[in-house]
Amino acid sequence: MNRRTAVIAVVLAALSAPLAGGPSSHVAWTLDTVKLVRGGDSKKGQTLHGDCSGCHGETGDTDTPDVPNLAGQERFYIFKQLQDYKSKSRASSMMSESAAPLSDRDMADLAAFYAAQKPSRGAGSGRRPDAAISALVALGDGTRLIPACDACHGRRGEGNPGFYGMPGLRNQKEVDLSYQLTTFRSGERGNDVYRVMRDISKKLTDDEIASLAAYYAGAEKKPATAAAQEKK
Numbered sequence: 448m449n450r451r452t453a454v455i456a457v458v459l460a461a462l463s464a465p466l467a468g469g470p471s472s473h474v475a476w477t478l479d480t481v482k483l484v485r486g487g488d489s490k491k492g493q494t495l496h497g498d499c500s501g502c503h504g505e506t507g508d509t510d511t512p513d514v515p516n517l518a519g520q521e522r523f524y525i526f527k528q529l530q531d532y533k534s535k536s537r538a539s540s541m542m543s544e545s546a547a548p549l550s551d552r553d554m555a556d557l558a559a560f561y562a563a564q565k566p567s568r569g570a571g572s573g574r575r576p577d578a579a580i581s582a583l584v585a586l587g588d589g590t591r592l593i594p595a596c597d598a599c600h601g602r603r604g605e606g607n608p609g610f611y612g613m614p615g616l617r618n619q620k621e622v623d624l625s626y627q628l629t630t631f632r633s634g635e636r637g638n639d640v641y642r643v644m645r646d647i648s649k650k651l652t653d654d655e656i657a658s659l660a661a662y663y664a665g666a667e668k669k670p671a672t673a674a675a676q677e678k679k
């Protein structure tokens with residue numbers, strides 16, 4: 448098996464992991480749902496955002512460490528998270544309360560608004576991951592059946608619009624990224640379809656979670672090896 452085939456095989460293995468318990472999300476990407484989200488009205492979303500800006504800031508981004516940034520995030524991902532909070536597939540008392548009164552269309556409008564905002568964390572921390580973390584991000588780890596983060600989240604953590612509900616990671620704060628990975632690992636966050644992130648995070652050590660969070664919080668800069676290659 449060459450490297451690419453190996454990566455794809457590991458991704459498929461992760462995707463076909465059996466479901467345990469109830470569904471992790473009630474969102475199904477039917478044609479109607481996709482159309483609804485694509486047709487979101489960002490102007491209407493901006494008005495609705497008035498109820499959210501106290502915590503999430505004017506444009507969806509805030510310095511508060513444990514409140515995630517929303518500006519520039521994939522719209523399908525935002526829509527799915529709001530649905531999941533409303534149905535309590537993703538647990539957060541704060542967010543379930545905020546999502547409860549929203550209609551499907553409201554969620555699509557809000558998602559359009561956030562997706563259209565400019566992310567605040569353009570510069571990145573410039574922190575370069577060590578070789579082991581660079582390899583995990585770009586290639587995964589076949590010995591532990593961990594697929595490459597890049598395969599799903601994009602080469603620079605930019606997300607993947609071709610894969611409904613795939614979040615970008617590069618505009619997030621380090622604290623939030625490590626919190627999300629830790630709660631996937633403990634199962635406290637369980638709204639990832641096919642357990643994709645719960646299964647991956649279970650194989651990560653505390654140190655790896657910390658380094659991955661630091662890497663993505665500064666992911667505007669590519670891993671050292673890739674950056675060096677591009678200069679040549």
Ligand code: HEC
Nearest residue numbers: 498499502513514515525528529538539541542545546557
């Ligand atoms: C009282 C503060 C507060 C308010 C008000 C609030 N949020 Fe949140 N929001 C949070 C916190 C804290 C989280 C992270 C919760 C978690 O870890 O699941 C969050 C998470 C989210 C997420 C998930 C982001 C991700 O990266 O997964 C979305 C989307 C979101 N909020 C949208 C909204 C919208 C839309 C509104 C208004 C209708 C709103 N929020 C109102 C505090 C708030």
Ligand code: HEC
Nearest residue numbers: 458461594595596599613614624627628638639643644659
């Ligand atoms: C097979 C595809 C896949 C791979 C590989 C993958 N992820 Fe994910 N990841 C997802 C999906 C899908 C979600 C969104 C889950 C949901 O709907 O809540 C996600 C969510 C996340 C989140 C939460 C984002 C947020 O805003 O709350 C983090 C952090 C994350 N992944 C980090 C990683 C890291 C680090 C790696 C590599 C070790 C990785 N992922 C590998 C598919 C993947």
